[in-house]
Amino acid sequence: MSGRTSLTHWGGFSADVRDGDIASVRPLAGDADPSPLLGNLPGSVTHRSRVAGPAVRRGWLDDGPGPSERRGYDEFVAVSWDELTELLANELRRVVDEHGNEAIYGGSYGWASAGRFHHAQSQVHRFLKLLGGYTFSRHSYSLGATGVIMPRVVGTHDDLFRRSTHWDVIAEHTDLLVCFGGVGLKNTAVKDGGTTAHPARDALARFRNRGGRIVSFSPLRDDVVGDCQWLAPSPGTDVAIMLALAFVLATEGLADRAFLAEYCFGYDIFERYLLGTADGVPKSPAWAESICGVTAEELTELARRMASGRTIVTVSWSLQRTRHGEQAPWMGVTLAAMLGQIGLPGGGFGHGYGSMNENGLAPLRCRLPSLPQGLNPVRTFIPVAAVTDMLLHPGERFDYNGESLTYPDIRLVYWAGGNPFHHHQNIPRLRRALARPDTIVVHDPYWTAMAKHADIVVPSTTAYEREDFSGSRNDPLLMAMPALVPPHEQARDDYTTFSELADALGFGERFTEGRSARQWLVHLYEKWSAELAFAIPSFEEFWAAGRLRLPVEDGLTLFAEFRADPVSHALGTPSGRIEIFSPDIDAFGYADCAGHPSWFEPDEWLGGVRAGRFPLLLLANQPATRLHGQLDGGTTSKASKIQGREPIRMHPADAATRGVEAGDVVRVFNDRGSCLAGVVLDEGLRRSVVQLSTGAWYDPLDAADPDSMCVHGNPNVLTADVGTSALAKGCTGAHVLVEIERFTGALPPVRAHEPPVVRTRP
Numbered sequence: 001m002s003g004r005t006s007l008t009h010w011g012g013f014s015a016d017v018r019d020g021d022i023a024s025v026r027p028l029a030g031d032a033d034p035s036p037l038l039g040n041l042p043g044s045v046t047h048r049s050r051v052a053g054p055a056v057r058r059g060w061l062d063d064g065p066g067p068s069e070r071r072g073y074d075e076f077v078a079v080s081w082d083e084l085t086e087l088l089a090n091e092l093r094r095v096v097d098e099h100g101n102e103a104i105y106g107g108s109y110g111w112a113s114a115g116r117f118h119h120a121q122s123q124v125h126r127f128l129k130l131l132g133g134y135t136f137s138r139h140s141y142s143l144g145a146t147g148v149i150m151p152r153v154v155g156t157h158d159d160l161f162r163r164s165t166h167w168d169v170i171a172e173h174t175d176l177l178v179c180f181g182g183v184g185l186k187n188t189a190v191k192d193g194g195t196t197a198h199p200a201r202d203a204l205a206r207f208r209n210r211g212g213r214i215v216s217f218s219p220l221r222d223d224v225v226g227d228c229q230w231l232a233p234s235p236g237t238d239v240a241i242m243l244a245l246a247f248v249l250a251t252e253g254l255a256d257r258a259f260l261a262e263y264c265f266g267y268d269i270f271e272r273y274l275l276g277t278a279d280g281v282p283k284s285p286a287w288a289e290s291i292c293g294v295t296a297e298e299l300t301e302l303a304r305r306m307a308s309g310r311t312i313v314t315v316s317w318s319l320q321r322t323r324h325g326e327q328a329p330w331m332g333v334t335l336a337a338m339l340g341q342i343g344l345p346g347g348g349f350g351h352g353y354g355s356m357n358e359n360g361l362a363p364l365r366c367r368l369p370s371l372p373q374g375l376n377p378v379r380t381f382i383p384v385a386a387v388t389d390m391l392l393h394p395g396e397r398f399d400y401n402g403e404s405l406t407y408p409d410i411r412l413v414y415w416a417g418g419n420p421f422h423h424h425q426n427i428p429r430l431r432r433a434l435a436r437p438d439t440i441v442v443h444d445p446y447w448t449a450m451a452k453h454a455d456i457v458v459p460s461t462t463a464y465e466r467e468d469f470s471g472s473r474n475d476p477l478l479m480a481m482p483a484l485v486p487p488h489e490q491a492r493d494d495y496t497t498f499s500e501l502a503d504a505l506g507f508g509e510r511f512t513e514g515r516s517a518r519q520w521l522v523h524l525y526e527k528w529s530a531e532l533a534f535a536i537p538s539f540e541e542f543w544a545a546g547r548l549r550l551p552v553e554d555g556l557t558l559f560a561e562f563r564a565d566p567v568s569h570a571l572g573t574p575s576g577r578i579e580i581f582s583p584d585i586d587a588f589g590y591a592d593c594a595g596h597p598s599w600f601e602p603d604e605w606l607g608g609v610r611a612g613r614f615p616l617l618l619l620a621n622q623p624a625t626r627l628h629g630q631l632d633g634g635t636t637s638k639a640s641k642i643q644g645r646e647p648i649r650m651h652p653a654d655a656a657t658r659g660v661e662a663g664d665v666v667r668v669f670n671d672r673g674s675c676l677a678g679v680v681l682d683e684g685l686r687r688s689v690v691q692l693s694t695g696a697w698y699d700p701l702d703a704a705d706p707d708s709m710c711v712h713g714n715p716n717v718l719t720a721d722v723g724t725s726a727l728a729k730g731c732t733g734a735h736v737l738v739e740i741e742r743f744t745g746a747l748p749p750v751r752a753h754e755p756p757v758v759r760t761r762p
């Protein structure tokens with residue numbers, strides 16, 4: 001069969017199918033810059049790493065629920081679907097009866113697949129809410145710091161992306177794009193929910209053709225593709241750089257004081273810090289030079305240039321995925337406010353151009369159809385990246401965003417559509433935490449490391465084995481996603497699994513409302529259609545056409561309404577203005593987040609004492625060859641590996657001092673853990689910076705030992721499991737200090753994509 005069209009988080013495609021799998025794919029017509037990630041799809045449905053049928057960990061089956069250090073290397077026993085439903089329903093009932101619903105952790109963070117109905121998070125949360133609730137999580141690994149700080153600074157975090165200044169406006173009006181963290185095209189491959197066009201490359205070409213210029217602060221040259229002024233500061237020092245730029249504006253009469261007075265709150269308090277009146281340290285270019293390694297002259301010249309034309313200051317999301325990650329976006333807005341161009345076409349602030357295929361894309365004029373979630377009767381939550389802290393420290397109090405909260409005592413962990421062995425930091429610590437609950441349940445199509453650490457493994461279908469539709473809020477197309485192939489082996493969609501469980505637990509009718517999956521698609525579509533302000537075709541017509549074009553809001557400039565009328569379009573902050581000083585945050589009295597943006601020395605950076613022991617700064621950034629850990633075994637992903645290991649990029653000079661050559665396998669280590677990786681040499685890196693993307697599946701040499709080396713190259717065996725600050729407690733996985741040596745031992749095989757032992761019973 002050929003030519004059926006579907007959608008992924010990284011683009012639309014049409015597929016030829018053969019033997020129950022995707023044989024080849026072609027990008028969606030009209031996508032000017034399709035993603036190379038599509039190359040991971042062929043062969044993915046029947047890949048050997050699929051979970052073939054329901055499976056239960058041997059120790060759990062024999063001994064019953066309880067803490068276990070055997071998670072991660074025990075064998076599994078194949079069970080029937082009926083057995084699985086009964087075991088799992090009984091266990092959920094036991095935990096609820098004995099410990100209450102709060103003892104279920106259902107945060108279940110993760111990206112799963114495109115699809116509005118079969119969206120794994122929506123399914124698991126709806127199910128657990130009807131069960132009586134669960135401990136939930138707030139915010140994301142993507143935007144943990146931004147999600148808390150920016151609502152306090154500009155009254156929103158979401159609108160910074162959803163209603164960001166359009167690429168066309170930048171191409172037409174911007175003179176200078178000052179990018180902290182680059183504008184990497186690799187990351188604009190992706191948008192959650194799916195994306196049908198990739199306009200960033202073309203927009204940047206039009207911008208440059210018109211005379212627009214880019215200044216990229218980034219440790220990596222290729223964070224901007226094509227011409228730019230590349231400045232490579234020491235990672236983690238961007239706030240010092242921005243302060244120095246601000247210092248020049250303030251002291252050379254270049255700050256827009258009228259804008260600061262009318263649209264901002266508390267600039268005067270911040271300025272006392274900036275000029276050093278408050279603490280005796282002027283944040284001058286000379287001061288910043290000693291921290292970041294960019295010269296005072298370069299910084300001074302840039303500040304003047306920024307004030308002389310239409311300038312956007314854009315801060316990539318990576319900058320807030322570090323200790324004190326709240327500061328960079330806050331200081332970025334402050335710097336843009338001092339330039340006084342916020343709300344003017346082609347000027348102002350951006351957060352994430354080059355982080356996702358969302359900034360610069362026009363938002364829909366309507367919402368999308370979605371599965372109703374219901375209310376969670378349990379109010380207990382954690383900031384999402386505190387999952388290990390929660391499991392290791394039940395009953396302990398912690399600070400978060402002005403509140404004092406308590407970690408619940410979790411007995412059952414339920415994961416559907418995410419992979420903590422991909423997303424969480426300090427895997428050795430994570431493994432110790434995962435030994436503590438009574439039961440871990442994982443739904444996934446694949447034997448990820450998280451599935452291998454579960455007690456009950458539920459085989460899910462992939463998005464290509466079921467019917468759905470999807471789209472995202474900055475994409476004009478709602479796309480039909482017909483089933484391309486039948487379900488693999490015994491795989492079931494999560495909806496069917498939850499329907500049967502809900503039945504066994506006595507709330508089947510409330511969960512399904514009597515609808516099949518197909519009937520839900522029709523129902524969600526029709527309900528949505530009835531609420532729209534405009535007419536759309538019937539579901540059948542949409543399904544036959546395969547797509548539906550929706551109206552979008554073109555030509556946006558972020559905060560244009562606020563600039564035009566700061567009274568009726570006041571921001572959602574306490575003052576209604578941009579809070580350069582936040583009295584609320586100031587009153588929290590946190591040692592690691594003050595009342596205005598400030599420079600804090602990072603933990604993991606080249607300037608501190610720790611760098612004496614571990615002298616290389618590793619960037620654990622997003623992979624160019626896949627989405628997170630998804631389809632790590634696919635063609636595009638595997639083609640980049642070196643002797644089967646994830647590539648690590650090093651500057652030739654850093655390699656030479658260690659006797660390392662291109663193509664070598666190296667051991668990357670610090671005091672938390674170690675992994676192997678394959679060397680690529682590249683002069684486009686700042687000295688002492690190395691880069692190892694996330695996403696190689698965790699593969700311990702000795703699965704019984706939580707401290708074991710990962711032989712495949714997962715950087716999260718090295719990263720620190722500490723929050724951004726007491727304010728947001730966001731993920732800080734972007735940077736970690738390491739040392740590297742040539743690996744001289746016998747090269748262990750990579751078994752990451754091999755399933756565990758699954759015994760069948762007579």
Ligand SMILES: Nc1nc2c(c(=O)[nH]1)N[C@H]1C(S)=C(S)[C@@H](COP(=O)(O)OP(=O)(O)OC[C@H]3O[C@@H](n4cnc5c(=O)[nH]c(N)nc54)[C@H](O)[C@@H]3O)O[C@H]1N2
Pocket residue numbers: 109110111112113118120141142143321416417418419420422423424425443444445446448460461462463494620621622627628629630694715716719731733734
């Ligand atoms: N060190 C470091 N760590 C990081 C980051 C970093 O920059 N540095 N980045 C962080 C960021 S921004 C993010 S967003 C996270 C991403 O972390 P995750 O979102 O957890 O990573 P994914 O690999 O996308 O995991 C999704 C899982 O869902 C499964 N899946 C797909 N479809 C379905 C389905 O229909 N049903 C079910 N049940 N499962 C399905 C996939 O097989 C996959 O295992 O990682 C974070 N971790």
Ligand SMILES: Nc1nc2c(c(=O)[nH]1)N[C@H]1C(S)=C(S)[C@@H](COP(=O)(O)OP(=O)(O)OC[C@H]3O[C@@H](n4cnc5c(=O)[nH]c(N)nc54)[C@H](O)[C@@H]3O)O[C@H]1N2
Pocket residue numbers: 141142143180181182184186187188189190217218219220223234235236237238316317318319321354355356619620621622623624625626627628734
């Ligand atoms: N291909 C692909 N695209 C993706 C994803 C993926 O898995 N694959 N994941 C998506 C997701 S979930 C998210 S949240 C976004 C994340 O988007 P980001 O967080 O912006 O992505 P990263 O790749 O981690 O970082 C971007 C660049 O920032 C630079 N950088 C790192 N630290 C510093 C620093 O201290 N200072 C400066 N100036 N620059 C620094 C690095 O060189 C890095 O390449 O990406 C999305 N896009």
Ligand SMILES: [Mo]
Pocket residue numbers: 141142143
């Ligand atoms: Mo993310």
